[in-house]
Amino acid sequence: MTRIAVIGPGAVGTSIAYALSNRHDVTLLGRQNQTLTFEDYADQTTRTFTVSALQEVTQTFDVIFIAVKTHQLATVMSALPQLTDNHTTIILAQNGYGMLEQLKDYRAYQAVVYVSGQKKGSHVTHFRDYKLHIQSDIVTEQLAQIFSSTKLELVLEPHIQQAIWYKLIVNLGINTVTALGRDTARVLKDERMAKLCRQLLVEGKQVARAEGIHFDADFVTSIMNIYAGYPDEMGTSMYYDTMNQQPLEVDAIQGYIYQRAKAHQLDTPHLETIYTLLAYQNQSRL
């Protein structure tokens, strides 16, 4: 039997635990012992989950999903030695990139997360998708097999960097304009905000190219078209975090892309400006 834990009983973590729970016992680990309710919006299923305090658990696991926000990763590191052994695989289920460095002593994979949900108090609502994209190799092929009879879909990618950069750039555009514009997706109805968004996508694509990641010529237009399909009232995580005065995952998204732009000595003025503003706004929240 595969011993599975999920660290971070939030929107994504609890959804992963739920998706696996028809076939596997999953240990959900949080900051403290608690009970929470999970609701699958699509089929109206609800479930109660017991969360165990991360620092009190001493058993080891074969697979550990980490689904805390990027700026919270440092706070789970001290618990990992007691939860892992030589067989443990860690799957980092977060947006952004650059955090794997913190897990270099472990067999860890960056997943690109396609799970949509929301946590309010002790209630998690799942809206769409139970999908994690992950680098294909012998370990992840086995995991995909193990999870094949569950709701969790591991999408095996031959080149995970492509999927990571795609999501990074999608987040760069819409997260930035909704957070700085302090408005939902309707912000793109404003021509100047739409222009800024497009310019960010152009610069993001330029940085990706310098990293060896190539997108089609119509990449920017196709992402703008995806945004255009969003309902006006749809917010992004960075929009909600801004409005709720919560820390933003800016260093793992805009900051990571900006850092790579600098490493390649690229001139990315829009990216530099928005990163400066967001990082300043974020300083007092961390």
Ligand code: NAP
């Ligand atoms: P979330 O709802 O805020 O969940 C994070 C959870 O981690 C919270 O339950 C939090 O506990 C817990 N946590 C924080 N520090 C911890 C620690 N030291 N030990 C144990 N648990 C800890 O965030 P999320 O929306 O699930 O996002 C997780 C990641 O997925 C982020 O990188 C996000 O960008 C990405 N993502 C989210 C979505 C989405 O739709 N939500 C979609 C795609 C990607 P408390 O409840 O006590 O604060």
